[in-house]
Amino acid sequence: MMGGSAYENVGKKWDLGVEEQEWFHGLLPRVEAERLLIEDGDFLIDDDNSILEMVNQYCLSGRPWLDNSDIVLKNPIFREKWLLQNDDIILDRKLGKGYFGDVNKGIYKPMGNAVAVKTCKETFTQEQTKTLLTEGRILKQYAHPNIVRLIGIAAQRQPVLIVMEFVxxxxxxxxxxxxxxxxxxxxxxxxxxxxxxxxxxxxxxxxxxxxxxxxxxxxxxxxxxxxxxxxxxxxxxxxxxxxxxxxxxxxxxxxxxxxxxx
CATH class of the missing domain: 1.10.510.10 (Transferase(Phosphotransferase) domain 1)
Structure with missing residues (x-):
């Protein structure tokens, strides 16, 4: 058994499923994952094909991830605050249509206020989805009273949603x-x-x-x-x-x- 890992302090949420884990990131671009994974033992899940129970066993047992390897899962990397959960967003009336898909007025439940939501078409290719995420990655850096503010991106599953300030x-x-x-x-x-x-x-x-x-x-x-x-x-x-x-x-x-x- 390994001792003192961040994983042991997270709390057991197995009944909530993979998407509810704070270290589940969804459709995370590889470059973003590489930026977040810094220390030996850092880990995250970037799609729902991963098996939650397997992660649990490897973390608690301290066994190496691969045979003949010293790679051990220690520290779950939590989602950044701007990476939202799809279920926290309620879509309302359509405001317009953009290159990536529809733009709707919506409600972001944790804040309880109106937001504008850009929806990626489900028929988009992986490259087009990556472009949409890149737009969000740029926008999240900006904070100015005369720039529409990005609230976050919901990319745990398709369709990807970009949630922005409603004007x-x-x-x-x-x-x-x-x-x-x-x-x-x-x-x-x-x-x-x-x-x-x-x-x-x-x-x-x-x-x-x-x-x-x-x-x-x-x-x-x-x-x-x-x-x-x-x-x-x-x-x-x-x-x-x-x-x-x-x-x-x-x-x-x-x-x-x-x-x-x-």
Missing amino acids: EGGDLLNHLKKQQKPFTSQQLIKMCDDIASGMAYLESKNCVHKELAARNCLVGNGLVVKVSDFGLSRDKVVHTMSDKNKPIPWKWSAPEVLLNGK
Whole structure:
């Protein structure tokens, strides 16, 4: 028997199943798993094909994971706070449709408030699902009053859900079209300043928003405008545009995109 491992202090939750374990991560990209697994004995489960009871036996017995090996399971790696459980999200009315699938208003039960939920189509390939998770991995780094906040990703099973801050006023384009009374110059300048502030923050994070259109800005209470929809955004230090034949929204693309294709 091994002594003093983190596993012994987790508590027994076998009746809850694999998905309820804090060290079950679901559809976790390999690069994320490699980042989390640091020390000898660290472990996690990244899909429901793993057998919970087998993990229990190896942890409590201290037996090596493989014959002729000194690999022992010691420390379960818990999900990060932004990795959510699918069952904690209730989908409500449809708000729109995006590249990855539908966008719905919903409820995130642990917080008890309204959220916006991007749903990955179940027919998506593994590569497309990875792209959706990459979008979430980028968004979770950002915190600014003029950027739509990522609450988390539910990736324990298909469909993958990206849960974001719900902005009541909808997109800026429709807001401008439906406005019966013209905005004052002061209001328009304030909205422009909000967008510029959000974009300055993204620039400080080395992020280029590749389609800064009015439809990709959301209007909240007090006419506070938040930059949203990073589906065409990438951390420019790492990611480039791989599909040169993909149509580019010329009117709204950043100069860097048109010049460099990334």
